[in-house]
Amino acid sequence: MNVLIVDDEPLARMRLIRLLAHDKSIVIKGEAGNGNEALLLIKKHTPDLIFLDVDMPGLNGLQVANELNNLALPPAVVFITAHPEHALDALQLSAAGYLVKPVTEQSLVKVLEQVGRLNKAHVQKQQSTKISYQLGGTIKSVELDNVYYFNAQEKYTNMVFEGGEAFIESSLKQLESQYPAQLVRIHRNTLVNKSKLLSLNTHGPGLHSVELMGCNDHLTVSRRELKTVKKILN
Known part of the structure; x- marks a missing residue:
């Protein structure tokens, strides 16, 4: 599964990369420190999953996710934030999961299991695309x-x-x-x-x-x- 990590805090990105290293099925295709950079990398790599920080300067995570919903086959999105009150907004944008900082290994494993189930449905939808x-x-x-x-x-x-x-x-x-x-x-x-x-x-x-x-x-x-x-x- 190809993954993109988006967070304006370098230490938060490093922590997530370290935790994801335990899952050999995951390939980290890139990192972005802001929303605009994220959209460029998404277009370039077409990841299966994005770990997306909600609170970023400029284009925030919710705005990025809203842009992704305009795609025919958007990637799965897992929001990450230090503010749990954003959970409702995230769910309204069809998020695949939600993680609260600091991210733990247990919470990450749980959300990856959920994403795995969603990703199968995503693939089936992709395969049935007709012109x-x-x-x-x-x-x-x-x-x-x-x-x-x-x-x-x-x-x-x-x-x-x-x-x-x-x-x-x-x-x-x-x-x-x-x-x-x-x-x-x-x-x-x-x-x-x-x-x-x-x-x-x-x-x-x-x-x-x-x-x-x-x-x-x-x-x-x-x-x-x-x-x-x-x-x-x-």
């Missing part, structure tokens, strides 16, 4: 897991999936925002399914393309997105 399209006057849908890539073409977006392709009205920007955990931009005109990425090929100086599992199309990778693609494949 709708119209074909011959009939509304159909395809599992996002079965989509190879999306390509922008004038006013529409072409969706290529296992068994065919179809035009949809959603823009690449909208799709990228709705499904950040599943899709990655490889070019200003193209989003691909991360789970389908097979290899990165170099054809000359500054010329790159990717191959997707089960798809014969070779898709151009822009210089701007090259680093991101390499990171995913590594």
Whole structure:
């Protein structure tokens, strides 16, 4: 489980990292000292779980959580604070758990068990994500897991999936925002399914393309997105 820790107190972050080290299933992807930095890291790493301090200068934890609720598949959030009176606000934001400082090993174990149950439901929801399209006057849908890539073409977006392709009205920007955990931009005109990425090929100086599992199309990778693609494949 990929985890992000957000707290403006370095000692509090260190304590939580030390306690989490006992759970080998957890990978700490990063730390943030404020809300704005947290949102950037969330977009970059798409963590499964965020330990989020409520009381921070600037954008506080409740405001960050409110932003996360706009995502199609937001990560699980465990709030951490020295003020128990914030519990009601946290629960209203669909928090997966709540920890009071100083965090103890016993309370952490308990909340991780709860998050584990929620995370299974989260994964099932992710796997059942469908994209709708119209074909011959009939509304159909395809599992996002079965989509190879999306390509922008004038006013529409072409969706290529296992068994065919179809035009949809959603823009690449909208799709990228709705499904950040599943899709990655490889070019200003193209989003691909991360789970389908097979290899990165170099054809000359500054010329790159990717191959997707089960798809014969070779898709151009822009210089701007090259680093991101390499990171995913590594």
